[in-house]
Amino acid sequence: MASEEHLKLSTIIKSTHETLRKDSKEKGADKAWDDHLKKESQLSEYANAMRKLAEIWEENSTNESHSVISRVQWISNYINSYFFTEELYKERRLKEERTLEINNLPKVSTFMEQMSKVKLLDVGSCFNPFSEFANFDVTAFDLCPANEKVLKGDFLKIKILKEAEDHEKEVLELKKESFHAVVFSLLLEYMPSSDQRILCCEKAYDLLLPEGILVIVTPDSQHVGKNAKIMKNWRYTLAKMGFSRIKFEKLTHISCMVFRKCIDKEISRLWAEDHKEDYMEYRIDIPQDFKD
Numbered sequence: 001m002a003s004e005e006h007l008k009l010s011t012i013i014k015s016t017h018e019t020l021r022k023d024s025k026e027k028g029a030d031k032a033w034d035d036h037l038k039k040e041s042q043l044s045e046y047a048n049a050m051r052k053l054a055e056i057w058e059e060n061s062t063n064e065s066h067s068v069i070s071r072v073q074w075i076s077n078y079i080n081s082y083f084f085t086e087e088l089y090k091e092r093r094l095k096e097e098r099t100l101e102i103n104n105l106p107k108v109s110t111f112m113e114q115m116s117k118v119k120l121l122d123v124g125s126c127f128n129p130f131s132e133f134a135n136f137d138v139t140a141f142d143l144c145p146a147n148e149k150v151l152k153g154d155f156l157k158i159k160i161l162k163e164a165e166d167h168e169k170e171v172l173e174l175k176k177e178s179f180h181a182v183v184f185s186l187l188l189e190y191m192p193s194s195d196q197r198i199l200c201c202e203k204a205y206d207l208l209l210p211e212g213i214l215v216i217v218t219p220d221s222q223h224v225g226k227n228a229k230i231m232k233n234w235r236y237t238l239a240k241m242g243f244s245r246i247k248f249e250k251l252t253h254i255s256c257m258v259f260r261k262c263i264d265k266e267i268s269r270l271w272a273e274d275h276k277e278d279y280m281e282y283r284i285d286i287p288q289d290f291k292d
């Protein structure tokens, strides 16, 4: 059973999202977003609520309904099996090379190099849940950091450059193709429009090395079929960008997905053409977009 404190904190989170969606309908997503960023006390209240919820979840980690542990664990387990324990990236590489060959596309000769630590960008990190993992070299940032381990920045405004300055507190720019993994854990649904979510995924694409992965966790307490069309449309949209979805798992309250940056964009684009259904569009919607 949720405690009174837990309910109070969850209400802060939900009402922030609701207000942003409502403002976005009234004045447009860009204006609503700019106005939202000016509400510093509301942003800090949200960050504190998120951090405190995580502490509550940690204290109650034996209770399976508390999903913060499971999402952080799920993400780190997958990243480890992809890069280290099972080296899943090698299997995928072979599969993609075969697709290039079958479709008479040019061969690719440079691949991601073996690494000892995964360079991980955690966008919308809030309290940097990945800082504890020794084999991750984490860059964590958020609109409103909940602690000093997190840098401040708006991913929608971040510049992606061939060379980027190092940052101490605020991130304005990041280096192109400099990360093995980008994590969006409960990030996309914070933003009120499909265009903003798409921009985030396109930026992740530019920041990842080829064969790197974008891990997306999104809240979903419905049964697996309920949001299937929305999830299939995400897969289509990301495939048009150059990502191929390599993992999907529905847990009790979240859906976890992994998208791999293909060695050649054409690979996932061919997949998108072959699997396009009539309802599919270049969009990233969430179920809340269809509520009034």
Ligand SMILES: C[S@@+](CC[C@H](N)C(=O)[O-])C[C@H]1O[C@@H](n2cnc3c(N)ncnc32)[C@H](O)[C@@H]1O
Residues within 6 Å of the ligand: 047, 050, 068, 071, 123, 124, 125, 126, 127, 141, 142, 143, 144, 153, 154, 155, 156, 184, 185, 186, 187, 190, 191
């Ligand atoms: C629901 S919290 C998720 C926190 C953490 N990733 C987790 O899984 O517990 C969403 C976070 O994303 C941040 N955020 C939303 N849009 C952002 C943006 N454009 N740039 C950076 N951070 C953003 C918010 O400030 C908030 O801390």
